[in-house]
Amino acid sequence: MNFEATIPNPNAGSQEFYEVDGLKHCSLCHTPMETWVVFGHVRKKVSCLCQCKTEARDQRDQAFKARQQAERKKQRKVSHIQDPAMRRMTFEADNGACPGAIEKAKRYVAQFDTSCSENIGLLFYGDVGTGKTFTAGCIVNVLNDKGYNVLGTSLTRLRDDLPGEFESDRSRSQYYDRLAAYDLVLIDDFGIERQSEFTLEQIYNLIDARYKSGKPTIITTNLTPEQLKNPKNMAQRRIYDRINEMCSPMLFEGQSQRPARQKQKTELARKLLSPESRG
Ligand SMILES: [Zn+2]
Structure with missing residues (x-):
């Protein structure tokens, strides 16, 4: 059985690489895209994330968590x-x-x-x-x-x-x-x-x-x-x-804030509706 073929390649795509000691290395961050794993008596080469892909994944995870947190905060509010x-x-x-x-x-x-x-x-x-x-x-x-x-x-x-x-x-x-x-x-x-x-x-x-x-x-x-x-x-x-x-x-x-706010609004409405206004 081809072990490598059963593991989805996390570096899939058009990632550039070169080989060192039989292991693919990322051309961008120069860290391995593959590693050796021992299963019983057999040593297998499996794909792994190079450093730049790991960082990209962590950033995505963080952004996802931040979005989730913001959404929870909004719901709570x-x-x-x-x-x-x-x-x-x-x-x-x-x-x-x-x-x-x-x-x-x-x-x-x-x-x-x-x-x-x-x-x-x-x-x-x-x-x-x-x-x-x-x-x-x-x-x-x-x-x-x-x-x-x-x-x-x-x-x-x-x-x-x-x-x-x-x-x-x-x-x-x-x-x-x-x-x-x-x-x-x-x-x-x-x-x-x-x-x-x-x-x-x-x-x-x-x-x-x-x-x-x-x-x-x-x-x-x-x-x-x-x-x-x-x-x-x-x-x-x-x-x-x-x-x-x-x-x-x-x-x-103190003075009510409402007349001042109303005056501001009236002024704004007048500006918006005047013939010189171009939306
Ligand atoms: Zn990389």
């Missing part, structure tokens, strides 16, 4: 940070509009192990467009990249995902268990005005699930601490009490 816009909220993308808050957010991230074990939650409040969501988004993105089990979501999404009125108690409790398992949950845009009694009960349960988990929650809201301290009814009071206990309030001040 998609499943942990639900809003695509929130996934782009990173310290690198910061436009410097709220430096104080960003500095605090960086310190929070750097000391997250303590924040997590001590259950230090945060309540970002202040006017619309002052960077609350962006700052909170930065925190969950960094922690997600660091491998913490985080969830970046909004109250609307949480409520939409909740098992409905007619689903089993089991699926409901599984839902709350999942919520409790995260190291950190960001609930963006918290507001519970004009909610039905059933919804308020569900919101209480999900806030309570986080409370009982003993792990931090970050909430952004347009509600003021005064509103949070003066609920309109009993159902609101139960929810606000939990939030006040879990989260330290942090005021976001």
